[in-house]
Amino acid sequence: MKAALLYKPAPVEKDPIVIEDVPVPEPKDNQILVKVEACGVCRSNLHMIEGDWVKYGLPSKLPIIPGHEIVGTIHEIGRGVEGLSIRQRVGIQPLWTACGRCEYCLRGFEHLCPSKKITGETVDGGYAEYVLADWRYVYPIPDNLDTIEAAPLFCPGVTAYGAVLKAELKPGKRVAVFGIGGVGHMVVQIAKLYGAEVLAVSRNKAHLEVAKELGADVIINSSTSDPVEEIRKLGGVDASIVFAPSDVAAEQAIKVTKPFGTIVMGVHVKLGEFFFHEEKRIVGSVIGSRWMMRDVIKLARAGKIKPVCEKYPLEKVNEVLKKLKMGEVRARAVLVP
Numbered sequence: 001m002k003a004a005l006l007y008k009p010a011p012v013e014k015d016p017i018v019i020e021d022v023p024v025p026e027p028k029d030n031q032i033l034v035k036v037e038a039c040g041v042c043r044s045n046l047h048m049i050e051g052d053w054v055k056y057g058l059p060s061k062l063p064i065i066p067g068h069e070i071v072g073t074i075h076e077i078g079r080g081v082e083g084l085s086i087r088q089r090v091g092i093q094p095l096w097t098a099c100g101r102c103e104y105c106l107r108g109f110e111h112l113c114p115s116k117k118i119t120g121e122t123v124d125g126g127y128a129e130y131v132l133a134d135w136r137y138v139y140p141i142p143d144n145l146d147t148i149e150a151a152p153l154f155c156p157g158v159t160a161y162g163a164v165l166k167a168e169l170k171p172g173k174r175v176a177v178f179g180i181g182g183v184g185h186m187v188v189q190i191a192k193l194y195g196a197e198v199l200a201v202s203r204n205k206a207h208l209e210v211a212k213e214l215g216a217d218v219i220i221n222s223s224t225s226d227p228v229e230e231i232r233k234l235g236g237v238d239a240s241i242v243f244a245p246s247d248v249a250a251e252q253a254i255k256v257t258k259p260f261g262t263i264v265m266g267v268h269v270k271l272g273e274f275f276f277h278e279e280k281r282i283v284g285s286v287i288g289s290r291w292m293m294r295d296v297i298k299l300a301r302a303g304k305i306k307p308v309c310e311k312y313p314l315e316k317v318n319e320v321l322k323k324l325k326m327g328e329v330r331a332r333a334v335l336v337p
């Protein structure tokens with residue numbers, strides 16, 4: 001099969017991904033083989049490919065096939081698999097599998113399982129014609145969803161959903177969303193569903209246009225104005241959700257959130273000074289569990305959320321990663337093998 005492999009993490013300018021012909025993997029017990037029809041290109045793929053996460057032990061094997069927001073059709077079924085059929089369309093999210101026994105798995109937060117496996121980081125992912133999946137961690141795709149548009153539900157969709165849940169939004173609340181990329185543009189849509197007033201903050205003009213199209217109430221260009229000043233003029237926000245990979249954005253989010261408010265951090269940042277007397281809460285948020293993933297698919301099926309996508313052939317993977325790094329992807333790039 002055709003696959004995009006990373007042999008050695010390096011800056012994307014050096015074209016670190018190579019397209020090769022590799023054997024099609026065989027499904028073991030409890031596994032299915034999925035023929036990939038679409039795989040989104042995530043900023044976290046970029047981090048791993050460029051070697052930013054070598055210090056955290058990722059990728060945990062080399063070479064590795066990256067890619068963790070996948071839609072395809074079931075091609076082969078291993079022993080022990082129930083309720084799935086050949087040619088059925090399914091999605092695979094970053095959470096490839098988990099132990100099913102630890103305290104996090106038992107509470108329905110299996111994305112925090114210490115023994116979890118991550119698609120495209122600890123096991124081969126979706127930048128290929130075929131990928132293996134654990135049948136207990138795949139999700140049937142409703143017929144009314146387009147394959148390309150469904151793929152980003154499996155990382156940006158669920159990541160945005162998990163973050164918005166933690167922000168505890170409701171009508172009358174105001175939220176600032178810092179960073180309107182693949183995840184941020186889904187956060188805007190889901191925050192609107194909760195009835196909140198949404199302020200979109202980004203340095204990228206094209207991203208702010210997407211936010212506006214998706215219903216953001218206020219857009220703030222942080223390259224031409226000071227978001228702290230702008231948001232304070234409006235009276236601050238009840239919650240902030242940060243997906244901009246920037247210490248400055250994180251600091252701004254803490255500043256503009258009102259006392260007792262919540263700041264949801266979806267990126268790794270260094271936090272500056274934090275004033276305890278305002279009783280603000282900072283909470284991390286990473287991907288999501290299976291029940292969150294199912295909720296996201298329900299929202300998409302009902303037409304309430306929809307990723308903004310641009311499609312590229314798998315062969316263009318290095319080019320797409322460069323575009324992502326330069327902020328030239330409008331919302332989400334999706335590779336088609």
Ligand SMILES: [Zn+2]
Pocket residue numbers: 042043044045068069094155156
């Ligand atoms: Zn992702």
Ligand SMILES: [Zn+2]
Pocket residue numbers: 098099100101102103104105110113114115116
């Ligand atoms: Zn577990």
